[in-house]
Amino acid sequence: MSGAGSLVNVAATRVGTRALGPGLRSVVWVQGCPFTCRGCMSPDWIPDRPARLVAPGELAAELLADARVTGLTLSGGEPMAQAAALAETVARARAERDLSVLCFTGYRLERLRRDPPDPGVARLLACVDVLVDGQYVAELNDGRGLRGSRNQRVHRLNSWAGEEEYDFEDRPRSAEIALEGPSALLVGVPPPGLLDAFDAAVDAVRTRLSRNAMEGNGT
Amino acid sequence: MSGRKRIQVDESAWYRLLRSAEQLREVRRDLPKLVEDVRRQARVDVERGFADLRRRQQRSEESVQRLSEQTRTLEAETNQRLQQQAADLQRRLADGVGELRAETRAALDAQQRAMASALAAERRERIAQSTELTQRIDELTQDRALAEELSRAWLADADTMAALIAETLPHERYAPGELAAVLTRLAQARGNHELGRYDAALAVSQDGYHTLGELRVKVEQEDLARRSWQSAAVQAVALVELLIEENAERSVLGPDQREIPGVVLDVDYWSGGGLADFRRLAGAALRRARDEASSAQALQRICEEEAPMFEAQLSDAVQRAGLSQLASQVRVSLADEVAQVLAETAFYSLVDAEFADTDQRGAFFAKLRHENGSEIVLDIERAEPDSGGVVLRVVSLDHDTESEADRRSRAEAIQRALAEHGHQVHAPLAELPPEPEPLAVGEDRYDLAAHRRRGERSEGSTRP
Numbered sequence: 282m283s284g285a286g287s288l289v290n291v292a293a294t295r296v297g298t299r300a301l302g303p304g305l306r307s308v309v310w311v312q313g314c315p316f317t318c319r320g321c322m323s324p325d326w327i328p329d330r331p332a333r334l335v336a337p338g339e340l341a342a343e344l345l346a347d348a349r350v351t352g353l354t355l356s357g358g359e360p361m362a363q364a365a366a367l368a369e370t371v372a373r374a375r376a377e378r379d380l381s382v383l384c385f386t387g388y389r390l391e392r393l394r395r396d397p398p399d400p401g402v403a404r405l406l407a408c409v410d411v412l413v414d415g416q417y418v419a420e421l422n423d424g425r426g427l428r429g430s431r432n433q434r435v436h437r438l439n440s441w442a443g444e445e446e447y448d449f450e451d452r453p454r455s456a457e458i459a460l461e462g463p464s465a466l467l468v469g470v471p472p473p474g475l476l477d478a479f480d481a482a483v484d485a486v487r488t489r490l491s492r493n494a495m496e497g498n499g500t
Numbered sequence: 501m502s503g504r505k506r507i508q509v510d511e512s513a514w515y516r517l518l519r520s521a522e523q524l525r526e527v528r529r530d531l532p533k534l535v536e537d538v539r540r541q542a543r544v545d546v547e548r549g550f551a552d553l554r555r556r557q558q559r560s561e562e563s564v565q566r567l568s569e570q571t572r573t574l575e576a577e578t579n580q581r582l583q584q585q586a587a588d589l590q591r592r593l594a595d596g597v598g599e600l601r602a603e604t605r606a607a608l609d610a611q612q613r614a615m616a617s618a619l620a621a622e623r624r625e626r627i628a629q630s631t632e633l634t635q636r637i638d639e640l641t642q643d644r645a646l647a648e649e650l651s652r653a654w655l656a657d658a659d660t661m662a663a664l665i666a667e668t669l670p671h672e673r674y675a676p677g678e679l680a681a682v683l684t685r686l687a688q689a690r691g692n693h694e695l696g697r698y699d700a701a702l703a704v705s706q707d708g709y710h711t712l713g714e715l716r717v718k719v720e721q722e723d724l725a726r727r728s729w730q731s732a733a734v735q736a737v738a739l740v741e742l743l744i745e746e747n748a749e750r751s752v753l754g755p756d757q758r759e760i761p762g763v764v765l766d767v768d769y770w771s772g773g774g775l776a777d778f779r780r781l782a783g784a785a786l787r788r789a790r791d792e793a794s795s796a797q798a799l800q801r802i803c804e805e806e807a808p809m810f811e812a813q814l815s816d817a818v819q820r821a822g823l824s825q826l827a828s829q830v831r832v833s834l835a836d837e838v839a840q841v842l843a844e845t846a847f848y849s850l851v852d853a854e855f856a857d858t859d860q861r862g863a864f865f866a867k868l869r870h871e872n873g874s875e876i877v878l879d880i881e882r883a884e885p886d887s888g889g890v891v892l893r894v895v896s897l898d899h900d901t902e903s904e905a906d907r908r909s910r911a912e913a914i915q916r917a918l919a920e921h922g923h924q925v926h927a928p929l930a931e932l933p934p935e936p937e938p939l940a941v942g943e944d945r946y947d948l949a950a951h952r953r954r955g956e957r958s959e960g961s962t963r964p
Contacts, residue, residue, distance in 0.1 A: 293505050301502055310503045322504050356502040385502055467504040479504065
């Protein structure tokens with residue numbers, strides 16, 4: 282959503298998770314992605330359409346709502362398509378707190394440097410500590426590491442305390458399902474089988490609750 | 501490749517559930533019974549408070565009889581007015597108990613206005629009398645004998661009034677230092693009288709007497725006002741105490757707004773000890789309300805700020821308890837669904853499930869084992885202590901249990917896949933045995949047997 286100017290087109294946020302990088306982090310998933318990877322776990326966030334347009338300062342404040350958060354994770358959608366606004370968001374957040382920044386992108390790092398898809402890419406790369414790059418390839422999903430498939434690479438652009446202990450490439454996966462109001466948000470790169478389980482469980486709970494409500498309604 | 505959002509509850513169903521929890525906010529008030537209980541308790545308190553007042557009035561009447569003729573009538577009238585005010589207040593407080601706080605406060609305000617009006621009238625009357633007497637002083641001073649007699653009488657009356665104030669009224673609380681200042685001036689008047697300067701003595705002793713009379717009225721009325729606030733504060737907090745007990749257990753409503761038979765919400769348990777905190781706070785507030793040392797301002801604060809705040813917090817605690825119980829049900833429900841699907845589609849089977857320390861308010865864990873021996877744990881807890889939201893973590897524990905053969909097999913599969921996608925593989929792909937890795941959370945968080953042992957040891961927990 283590069284046309285959104287200085288606003289970030291946000292698909293979802295999660296404040297305070299341990300499923301997407303070292304320590305307690307806040308995540309922003311942006312809306313819109315130029316890639317259409319087969320088997321992508323977030324197909325709803327691929328279309329480049331307005332979702333929730335948020336000013337960088339406002340988004341930074343939202344992500345820092347939990348005082349224990351020590352890092353930001355940028356994902357999507359494609360963060361590099363909104364690099365300028367996200368770089369501004371990170372700058373605003375870092376003005377408040379010392380934070381590590383982890384970013385997922387479907388672009389390879391070499392391409393980002395050679396032919397950036399957004400004028401803000403260089404600025405965003407300058408503030409990212411760990412970049413996980415490359416498109417998702419379902420067949421290369423080995424069920425391990427904080428990356429969707431084996432072809433994706435982990436670039437440690439800057440090191441920070443605690444990051445050395447974190448095995449991005451080969452750690453057992455973990456994920457969180459956060460229930461907020463009527464929606465369920467799966468956070469993390471899911472362990473094998475979880476994505477199907479998540480969908481099926483959500484469908485089952487939804488059906489049961491709807492049935493209960495209808496019965497209660499006397500219909 | 502790091503998130504997916506789904507709507508898990510239809511809006512209509514979700515809001516139906518929320519409304520069920522919202523309805524708990526309405527603190528249950530069995531009014532006739534509550535009012536009768538508060539009324540009975542308050543009458544005891546009011547009667548106790550006014551017993552002191554009646555003893556003081558009796559003492560005041562005895563003092564008036566010792567006054568000279570020139571002040572006796574005036575003070576007898578004042579006594580009568582003060583007694584009437586006190587009797588009115590006592591009746592209003594006793595009658596007004598059933599009307600509870602807002603109405604009681606309105607009655608108190610009216611009482612305050614009546615008192616201020618009576619005081620103003622009395623002041624006007626006294627000033628008029630003083631002016632008349634002052635005009636006669638010139639005539640009086642022509643007659644030394646009469647002046648001496650009048651001066652002695654005013655000094656004696658002032659002594660009687662000063663003694664009444666000093667011995668029966670809490671004057672230092674409402675008018676600190678004022679009695680001492682008048683006594684100093686009266687001592688000067690007495691000195692003048694003994695030196696034969698009756699004219700000077702007469703003017704000061706007369707003025708001193710009237711100042712004492714006003715001081716007496718002021719202290720009496722401040723004391724009455726304080727008693728009003730004390731009674732209102734005691735009633736307000738006593739009502740909160742009764743509301744706490746009335747709401748300790750609530751029935752649970754289903755999405756259809758109907759009570760679920762046999763299901764009781766233990767508000768203290770599900771609000772994390774919220775009611776026990778309120779009992780303690782309300783008990784402390786009631787002790788302060790009954791404390792004779794508490795000021796009128798402090799009592800007013802209890803009545804107007806603390807008691808309504810307690811009621812609002814009680815309402816929050818009841819709702820929090822409802823949401824907490826609802827969240828607990830959703831936790832188990834969702835974990836059950838995820839576990840079932842993992843079993844059906846990914847060949848995991850449920851081996852164990854338990855709440856953290858067997859406490860239903862805390863996290864819920866379900867451990868699943870794959871047929872190859874690897875395990876995952878579903879870890880479900882509330883997002884925030886007071887929110888209805890929950891977080892489900894799926895933690896893979898396969899590092900320690902995965903066999904070398906499994907890893908090699910997976911490495912080969914990946915190698916094939918890479919080749920199929922045109923990636924050049926220069927060397928046989930082999931995975932190194934992974935290093936043991938500490939969990940982000942506590943080491944024994946997923947040792948469910950340990951949770952059970954801790955739960956058994958926890959004597960204090962009472963689960964519904």
